[in-house]
Amino acid sequence: MEDKYVKKKMKKIIKKDKFISSWRKYSNLYLIFLPVALWYIVFKYIPMGGIIIAFKDYSVFKGIAASNWTGFENFERLFRSSAFLCVLKNNIIFAFMDMLVVFPTPIILAILLNEIKNKKGKRLVQTITYLPHFISWAVAGGLFYMVFSISTGPVNAIIRNLGAEPINFMGSSHTYRWMIVLSSIWKEVGWGSIVYLAAMAGIDEQLYEAARVDGAGRLRCLMHITLPGIAGVISIMLILRVGSILDLNFDQTFAMLNDAVLGVGETIEYYIYRVGMSSVNNYSLGTAVGIFKSLIGLVMVLLSNFVANKISEEGGIW
Incomplete structure (x- = not known):
């Protein structure tokens, strides 16, 4: 039992030493990556808490916590729709x-x-x-509507000149x-x-x-x-x-x-x-x-x- 305990302790010490040495070696890279990690945490992971809304009858006035639970009712409605x-x-x-x-x-x-x-x-x-x-x-969509317009678009103008219907x-x-x-x-x-x-x-x-x-x-x-x-x-x-x-x-x-x-x-x-x-x-x-x-x-x-x-x-x- 003592040997197993010593081995586990040694493994933990080795892992800790590897982590410390890795941090010291690549500390500059970790610091550069820090803003990216914070961005993902703030804008990607924290908002994931809002998925609880899918299992509630969410009301803006009651808030997430006070809204009534509905379980999988919203999903059932979804697949019946x-x-x-x-x-x-x-x-x-x-x-x-x-x-x-x-x-x-x-x-x-x-x-x-x-x-x-x-x-x-x-x-x-x-x-x-x-x-x-x-x-x-917004601009690209407008361009496509202009170019392919049935009345004024150049593409349909060419089609008309070829004798076909726009x-x-x-x-x-x-x-x-x-x-x-x-x-x-x-x-x-x-x-x-x-x-x-x-x-x-x-x-x-x-x-x-x-x-x-x-x-x-x-x-x-x-x-x-x-x-x-x-x-x-x-x-x-x-x-x-x-x-x-x-x-x-x-x-x-x-x-x-x-x-x-x-x-x-x-x-x-x-x-x-x-x-x-x-x-x-x-x-x-x-x-x-x-x-x-x-x-x-x-x-x-x-x-x-x-x-x-x-x-x-x-x-x-x-």
């Missing part, structure tokens, strides 16, 4: 469109930019593709979802390509030189050097993207959604705003929707990380 099921369906459709169309476009752009040897031309293309990222969605791009259930995808690509493709360009910059140039000596063309270099070289980054970005699979940009939806396409365009974020803060003021139901969305995101992150680790040892985040 045909409106929420429609919104969930919309989110899943948007998520699939995002993963299949929006996610690969920064990778494709980065590959194309990496092949441009003219530095001035490369910088010009990068600048043009980066600029939309710095435009707010298309109500922003007000048709058949085209609205593709307009969301198109606007996402236009606004974020340049900014998203930065990560992949940085990963490509880290690939050893000698690999390309050796491949060219062996007679490999651009396509083979792409398939056997570039893509394997950035596979780890693509895997990490995919896991992060899957984790936010139900998080569609609220600003984008708010700027581009209209009553004509509410049935196919309303997302969970907009539903939380509409039910929880706008017309109904049902904060408890809105919080329940937020918890459900977060749990789905957590499950998807864990699942995608597990699959990535099975495919490759370096594929997962942890």
Whole structure:
């Protein structure tokens, strides 16, 4: 018994010494990270206490503590609601469109930019593709309404000149979802390509030189050097993207959604705003929707990380 006690005591002392030595060695880095940690604690972790609202009939006048408990009643109402099921369906459709169309476009752009040897031309293309990222969605949504307007938009003017009927791009259930995808690509493709360009910059140039000596063309270099070289980054970005699979940009939806396409365009974020803060003021139901969305995101992150680790040892985040 004494030997076991001594061993435990020694382990504790060793761990304490390691912690102290690590703190002394990396104290500057810990101090730099301190504001980030405080920001997350104040704005991310402390507000998590508010999830208790989802299990109460929350009243602004009574406060959180005095509001009546309802248990899982808000969640039961949520899954019985045909409106929420429609919104969930919309989110899943948007998520699939995002993963299949929006996610690969920064990778494709980065590959194309990496092949441009003219530095001035490369910088010009990068600048043009980066600029939309710095435009707010309020402005971007207005631009899309102007460009694709059924009466005054230049796109429909071209369609009329070709002898076809104008298309109500922003007000048709058949085209609205593709307009969301198109606007996402236009606004974020340049900014998203930065990560992949940085990963490509880290690939050893000698690999390309050796491949060219062996007679490999651009396509083979792409398939056997570039893509394997950035596979780890693509895997990490995919896991992060899957984790936010139900998080569609609220600003984008708010700027581009209209009553004509509410049935196919309303997302969970907009539903939380509409039910929880706008017309109904049902904060408890809105919080329940937020918890459900977060749990789905957590499950998807864990699942995608597990699959990535099975495919490759370096594929997962942890």
